[in-house]
Amino acid sequence: MCVCVCERVSVSGGRSAVCLCLEKALGLASCPALKGGAERCLPNPRPGPPLVYYKSLSGGARSEILIRAYPTIFHHAYRPGLLGYPRAPDFDRSQWLDVKFNLGLAFPNLPYLIDGDKKITQSNAILRYIARQYNLCGETEEERIRVDMLENHVMDIRMQLARVCYNPNFEVMKIEYLQQLPGQLKLFSLFLGKCSWFAGNKITFVDFLVYDVLDQNRKFEPSCLEKFSNLKEFLHRFESLSSIATYLASERCQPYPIFAKMACWGNK
Structure with missing residues (x-):
């Protein structure tokens, strides 16, 4: 199973692409997000279940921590700073707009998740979908x-x-x-x-x-x-x-920026 969660957001000319694949076993899965502009899709070289953050402008701050720590998670397309708010010089909105209405999403938006024939948008819907896989929604x-x-x-x-x-x-x-x-x-x-x-x-x-x-x-x-x-x-x-x-001790942990660069605090 490959779960791809992709986000490409822009802030004053910035750009970021994140592709996260959640798999049941080690190995590189075919990632639909690559066709949508993610830069690369590489298996996490380190075993174990790191926690992954992703950013969303919908809340204006560091986005909800997605539950990708239990039991197996592989982080793809990572490079230092990728999870921070985008300031990349190669930003091009067409990387998202060209595929926005061609992915089969009921409500095209970022981030989105594709898991086989399941296609989900909205941060909390994605969050709950992943949490349900590992019984993290409460038992009683x-x-x-x-x-x-x-x-x-x-x-x-x-x-x-x-x-x-x-x-x-x-x-x-x-x-x-x-x-x-x-x-x-x-x-x-x-x-x-x-x-x-x-x-x-x-x-x-x-x-x-x-x-x-x-x-x-x-x-x-x-x-x-x-x-x-x-x-x-x-x-x-x-x-x-x-x-x-x-995760917190790794270079993948990016405490800042919390907000986009036009914010008065937490923007660096």
Whole structure:
């Protein structure tokens, strides 16, 4: 099985192409994305399940962490900086526009995922599709309810920070944002409680999303988590997972930029 997740986005003349193939066994699979402009498709030379980030302008910030850590993931078309916001000099919108309506996508958009005859757009739909393959959506009804609520709440919080960072009145907006941030973090802290993970005692895809948002906010304001010990413990627990630790220590980890270059913060 080959799952190709492709994204080509432009910001003021930049361009990036990402092709990620999720396979059941080692080896190079035929990647439909190559026909759509991805530069190359190479098997990950290192075994193991790294976590892969991808960027999307739809949220204006570092995109949701896609669940590609369990149990087997191969990262294709990687080169340093490829996962950052695009500034490549060879940007050409035709690389996407020429194939946009020829891929059989119901709602042509970026990113998109092709897995055999399954073709999916929209970030959260792709995220859930991958998570379902590895039972990362919650096992009980209570867990699934928690997953569903948190998935949408995380998007709200992500967009709040993005709106601040893209606002020309950034310095004023930042003060207002930081004033309300403790209240938002308190809700996350209460929701997590004494559990190891946000849906309960087993990791789900929303833990990747929450990690991403909390990590962005501690970069924005390093002291913001000081009063929330369980959130700090959650971040440490997540970063200590072997596959995540391997990824974070690798050159493939690109903490910045979080936002596109027109943002007032996190753009470099």
